[in-house]
Amino acid sequence: MMQTSATAERDAPSVRQQAVLDAVLGLMVEDGEQLTMDAVARRASCSKETLYKWFGDRDGLLTATVRWQASRVHAGSDAAHVLDGATLRERLQDFAVTWLEVITGPTSVALNRIAIAHAGSRKSNLGGIVLANGRFAIGERVKPVLEAGRAAGLLAFADSEAAFRTFFGLVGRDIQIRLLLGETLDFDGAEIRRDAGRAVEQFLALYGRATTDPNHHV
Amino acid sequence: MMQTSATAERDAPSVRQQAVLDAVLGLMVEDGEQLTMDAVARRASCSKETLYKWFGDRDGLLTATVRWQASRVHAGSDAAHVLDGATLRERLQDFAVTWLEVITGPTSVALNRIAIAHAGSRKSNLGGIVLANGRFAIGERVKPVLEAGRAAGLLAFADSEAAFRTFFGLVGRDIQIRLLLGETLDFDGAEIRRDAGRAVEQFLALYGRATTDPNHHV
DNA sequence: CGCGTACCGTACGGTACGGTACGCCATTCG
DNA sequence: CGAATGGCGTACCGTACCGTACGGTACGCG
Known part of the structure; x- marks a missing residue:
């Protein structure tokens, strides 16, 4: 039995599959309650059988959606x-601005809601994926800076992880x-x-050595 | 048709009802997935009919549970x-210690998960109740201080709300x-x-005027 | 003693949803 | 041009669960 596309595993989704995943995201944002397989099929104009062939089961579809959204966030090396x-x-x-824009966006809110709701049970850790691509990804990018x-x-700080967590x-x-x-x-x-600026000033006040250069305008 | 106990509305739950609500909390903590009316009835050794008579419907039961847990947190005027x-x-x-103990507790985590999952839909805003008794309650207690x-x-600060949010x-x-x-x-x-102490030191470093009295030991 | 009340245990109906099967069409390839 | 493939639409199945109904029991009261 060959799987036509083992997308549920690791491959990048095809264009058509991306459209399906975007449909899932759309439904999540609109109303996380009625995120049913029928609704997804209707929205994406595809059959449920195709959904199951491509993504295995409901969890596979959700996981692929989370990965798909995560793959969009990465940018700016x-x-x-x-x-x-x-x-x-x-x-x-x-x-700070990027992070605030992400977490205040409706997609992030909906996605985190789904992941948190799922984190209650054991199977298919969406929470882990969201954490890895959200909180930890931003951490790994900030810490080198x-x-x-x-x-x-x-x-001046001893532990960059601790410093990042304060940042x-x-x-x-309390926004998220x-x-x-x-x-x-x-x-x-x-x-x-404005929020980001305040946060940066406070962080520099706590961890800055030379209070940043004095001839800094705006 | 008189309702024997309009507990679903506002009254304090009876002792027996409290036992039911504790059963709900127990199920939430153990496994948020199988939080079914049957499971609650079984756990609380009561009939489903009684659950519906007392709490109206599933949302009523959840709401009463959230209120019940919230009523326990208040303390220390x-x-x-x-x-x-x-x-x-x-x-x-x-x-800081109290707050960290609360949010790291399994009950808080389970309750917040339920509330967040529910916040996706419109009906019965558990999220509002949790916010009112968590984030906002602690805020109203800290701000006077x-x-x-x-x-x-x-x-030294202009806006006590902003100062509290920084705190x-x-x-x-990122704990919660x-x-x-x-x-x-x-x-x-x-x-x-240790965490609480660090947070307090940082807050005082940002907002403290006199760097607190110098002959402060421990 | 008999009746009402409150509650437990359980069985049942209705429904929503995950997952599967099948018919049909369009496109492609031999 | 015919066959095969891929995918859409839909009907269908099994199950889980909400909400209700009903029988049985303990207890208080006239």
Whole structure:
């Protein structure tokens, strides 16, 4: 018995399959309750049998969807090993803005809701995937910047993981849990930038050595 | 047709009803998946008919359970309007420890999972109840302390809500989302106290005016 | 003693949903 | 042009679970 496409395992989804996964995301965002296989098939204009052939079962479909969404977030590889104070501040600000934009987006909220609901049971750890591509992915990207900042004498900390976690807390605060619990906070870009700026300033106040260069404007 | 007990609405649950709600909590913690009315009836040694008579429907039972758990958390009313640096630090430390103990507890994790899963749909906002008794309740208790600290010249901030949210972020960081997503972090009391202490120090570093009294030991 | 009340245990109906089977059409390839 | 393949639509099955109905029992009260 050859599986026509073992997409459920690891392969990148085909274009048609991506359309299906986008349909799943759409349904998640609209109403996480009626995320049924029939609804997905209807929305994606495909048959349920195809869904099962491609993704195995419902969990496989959800897992593929989470992976698909995760694969979109990755972007912007990093360079610039030499840091001055302004650049460090700028990089941190970028991370904070990006992170806030992600977690306040309806897709992230819906996806995290599904993953958290699933985390109660044991099978198919969506939570692990979301964590790996969210919290941990951003951590692995921020920590080198922090360490570069330390190497440049701009930051002082012993444990980069601990430093990142503080940064994480200063940026996110109570926003994610409030959104997940159903509160409707509306963030425009200006608000996010303001929040991110405050978080970066606070982080630098806690961990900055030279209080960043004095001739820093705006 | 008189309802024998309109408990579903607002009254405090009877002792027998509390036992039922504790059974629900037990099932939530053990395995949020099989939280079925049959399972609750079996666990609580009562009939399903009684469940429906007392709580109306499944959502009513869940809502009553969330309220019941929420009613337990409230404790320790506050006094001490005059603050010195050591007392302020101690109060904040207490709040941080209490909060960390709550959110890392299995009951809180299970309850938040249920509420978040429910927050996707519209009906019966468990999320609102959890927010009101968790995030917002602790906020309303911390803010007066912060304001007293400001009145005593120990803290400097414009918006007590914003100051509290920073405190919240410094204390919780990524802990809650990681737990909700299924990661198994084990915190003992020592770890929690260490974390709380770090958060308080960082908060005071950001918002403290006089760096708290110099002859503060321990 | 007999009756009502409250509750337990359980069986049942209705329904929603995951998963499967099958008929049909379109495209492609020999 | 005929056959095969892939996929859509749909009907169908089994099951899980919500909500209800019903029989049986213990207890209080006239």
